[in-house]
Amino acid sequence: MSSTPQGSRFRTPVRAITSTLVNRSSPSLPPASQTYEPLVKSVLRYRLSRVFVQAALLCWAVNTVWAVWYLGGLGELGLGGVLVTPFKFSTLLGAAGLWISAVTPVIVLRKIFLTPTRTSSSSPKSTLSSALTKKSTQPALVAYALSSVAVAFLHVYIQTDTEGLSVFVKSKKHPQYLNGKFLFLLTSQVIVSLSFLFRNILKDRFAFRWVGMSSRSPSPILEILVSFFVALVSTTACIPLASLVFGFGRMVVLPVLYQLPFIPVFLRPFTAHFLLKRGPYTLALPFMHVGLLVRAWFVGLTTFFLWESAEVMFEGIISEPVPVTSPSPSANNPTATVTLLISGISSSDPIMKYFAYAELSRVATGSTASAQAHRQVLFGNDVVKGGSAALWSAFVREALLVLGRDYQVLVRRGAPVPPPTPPSSASNTTTPSGFAPFASTFGVKPNPNNGLPTTPAKPKSPEQFGTPLHLLKPTNSILKSSTTAFGRSTSPVLDTFGSDGPLEKVVEKGAEVVEGHVHVRVPELFRSVSAPSGSSSSAVVQAPAKESKPQQGAAGGGGGITERLKKAGHATLEALYETYAPDLVKEEGKKVGRWWSWERVGRKVDVSWVGMREVDRVVLDVLTSLVCASLTEDTYGVVQRDIPKIIEAIVSFLFAVEDAQAELLKGLLPEAGPGAEEGAGESDEEREEREEKEKGSEAVSYVGDALKDSLARIVRTFGDRLTAFRFPPRVAGKVQGFMDFCATTV
Numbered sequence: 109m110s111s112t113p114q115g116s117r118f119r120t121p122v123r124a125i126t127s128t129l130v131n132r133s134s135p136s137l138p139p140a141s142q143t144y145e146p147l148v149k150s151v152l153r154y155r156l157s158r159v160f161v162q163a164a165l166l167c168w169a170v171n172t173v174w175a176v177w178y179l180g181g182l183g184e185l186g187l188g189g190v191l192v193t194p195f196k197f198s199t200l201l202g203a204a205g206l207w208i209s210a211v212t213p214v215i216v217l218r219k220i221f222l223t224p225t226r227t228s229s230s231s232p233k234s235t236l237s238s239a240l241t242k243k244s245t246q247p248a249l250v251a252y253a254l255s256s257v258a259v260a261f262l263h264v265y266i267q268t269d270t271e272g273l274s275v276f277v278k279s280k281k282h283p284q285y286l287n288g289k290f291l292f293l294l295t296s297q298v299i300v301s302l303s304f305l306f307r308n309i310l311k312d313r314f315a316f317r318w319v320g321m322s323s324r325s326p327s328p329i330l331e332i333l334v335s336f337f338v339a340l341v342s343t344t345a346c347i348p349l350a351s352l353v354f355g356f357g358r359m360v361v362l363p364v365l366y367q368l369p370f371i372p373v374f375l376r377p378f379t380a381h382f383l384l385k386r387g388p389y390t391l392a393l394p395f396m397h398v399g400l401l402v403r404a405w406f407v408g409l410t411t412f413f414l415w416e417s418a419e420v421m422f423e424g425i426i427s428e429p430v431p432v433t434s435p436s437p438s439a440n441n442p443t444a445t446v447t448l449l450i451s452g453i454s455s456s457d458p459i460m461k462y463f464a465y466a467e468l469s470r471v472a473t474g475s476t477a478s479a480q481a482h483r484q485v486l487f488g489n490d491v492v493k494g495g496s497a498a499l500w501s502a503f504v505r506e507a508l509l510v511l512g513r514d515y516q517v518l519v520r521r522g523a524p525v526p527p528p529t530p531p532s533s534a535s536n537t538t539t540p541s542g543f544a545p546f547a548s549t550f551g552v553k554p555n556p557n558n559g560l561p562t563t564p565a566k567p568k569s570p571e572q573f574g575t576p577l578h579l580l581k582p583t584n585s586i587l588k589s590s591t592t593a594f595g596r597s598t599s600p601v602l603d604t605f606g607s608d609g610p611l612e613k614v615v616e617k618g619a620e621v622v623e624g625h626v627h628v629r630v631p632e633l634f635r636s637v638s639a640p641s642g643s644s645s646s647a648v649v650q651a652p653a654k655e656s657k658p659q660q661g662a663a664g665g666g667g668g669i670t671e672r673l674k675k676a677g678h679a680t681l682e683a684l685y686e687t688y689a690p691d692l693v694k695e696e697g698k699k700v701g702r703w704w705s706w707e708r709v710g711r712k713v714d715v716s717w718v719g720m721r722e723v724d725r726v727v728l729d730v731l732t733s734l735v736c737a738s739l740t741e742d743t744y745g746v747v748q749r750d751i752p753k754i755i756e757a758i759v760s761f762l763f764a765v766e767d768a769q770a771e772l773l774k775g776l777l778p779e780a781g782p783g784a785e786e787g788a789g790e791s792d793e794e795r796e797e798r799e800e801k802e803k804g805s806e807a808v809s810y811v812g813d814a815l816k817d818s819l820a821r822i823v824r825t826f827g828d829r830l831t832a833f834r835f836p837p838r839v840a841g842k843v844q845g846f847m848d849f850c851a852t853t854v
Contacts, residue, residue, distance in 0.1 A: 343405055
């Protein structure tokens, strides 16, 4: 007999009631190379087309000026002729030639060799040496030289069609003789290209120009005027140098080449007239061809001005923030927008990361309903629309990693990352392949053993874990909470959900890497690179000296005839210089030599210590703004559990900034009385050293001000609620100082 009841109501299978709150998978975070970066690149391609259009209009205007000048100006053409000249076919053809030969190579080079990393050299000599090793210098040199030569040909055969500037002389007997005037024009153009390349090397033009979010874009007209002034000064300095180079080539290089075997056979049909008695080059010859000098100056000015304007246009448009989400669809699907931006900040390209944070700042600081809906998704509150705590976890992890890397760079004073120490047998830490935990990013070496210690770890004592504080204890001092860190809480529920309670430890277990008895988290990583007092700076200073000894020994031991000839030549030139050079020339030579080789502290701090300070500032603004918004918008407390980590990271970074400023400003305080003038009694070298250190301190204070503003923003928002969290004593003391200051300024 079957025990199954008979009846029609039991024949239909029972189905569970569906729910949108249970068993809902968290949204996966796609890689930035597949989602965010293609959108940014499409926007940048559109902006690049705008750069080409603006540069084409500028070339049209410049060629119009050349056409009006060549046709006689306003006196010959009249007002109607001047108005018609821009639309003539010859004018448009010349403008197209300028756009192709002068502007396009510069923009294409900037696009190909754009890099987020700035050159860390701090003197013109080291900057030039570093540039010679880069793969962008040689293509840039060739491109600028060919561009300048193309502009010269364009000017001779299209813009003016002057007979005196043809490539060959007008001679029936020797029609293949090269025209000296045209060669001088080419020489001046090549010198202009070299000066432009030298300027770009010193300005580090191929590096991305990091700008602050609050900085405004300069006026395009002002940028064009500045470019014209720079081109005016640079071209004026290039023409005398071109005269010297051309004279040296004609008086020294060409006669030497004619003394060599076989070479005169190829040179004589084109350059024999340069060696005739009626045509020797003298220093007074350029003054007999003032018209040629003026024409070469105008051609060089046109070339340099178009190059500089193209560079400025590229920098101004590419450096602007790139919004990839429009306001209208983002309100309907905030989950997709937030996921896209969080994927963008995880990009390996710092430029893409910066653009993502810049757009995320609108979500963090906006007061509209759309911004609030995006924050709800990021905090994981709006579960119906796909919100998940995984988005916030990914965001805070990437933000703290960015700050942690720059913190370590500042602590090391720009020195390279030291090689990882070999793991000992007692503390061998392993991780699965393909998994990159927090500590692996900062130099902790992984091992393939599923992230578990090879030997059983000793159980931790209660003192190592710490007991959560009384979250509801009324107190106004955060220092009191650090002294009662090992007390027992009266509420087991609050202990469970506390910032370092059991639930928090289970959540953070996947983000820890065990190495011996050291548990590394993001704030711990900040402290992991801290060296004893005085050791960081000394290590940075002494490291190059250790590496220079083998090099010096190798140079001394393996010096051949080339090295000896170089040394003998340098010694001879120095003896002649010391013997015959006037005292005024020697004094100016010392100044130029010091400018060329002097290591500038301000430049070193600006690039090596806080090279990514603009990115740090926008990261801090976005991170702390979201933390402050979570006080009223974070329903489930997803953000609150990460507040101790965030505050500890900010305070640790702030301590490093204060140490760096103290190191830079050490010894700069005036020893005289209060009535003494600043810089009185110091030499020019001491004054320059002081100014460079002050510049470095300003660069570091840029990050310090952002850290102080971020910490003050959190303290003003949370107030006494921060006493519910547990901090180390040093961090607690700093936070307490901010709480006291904010309490007195309210």
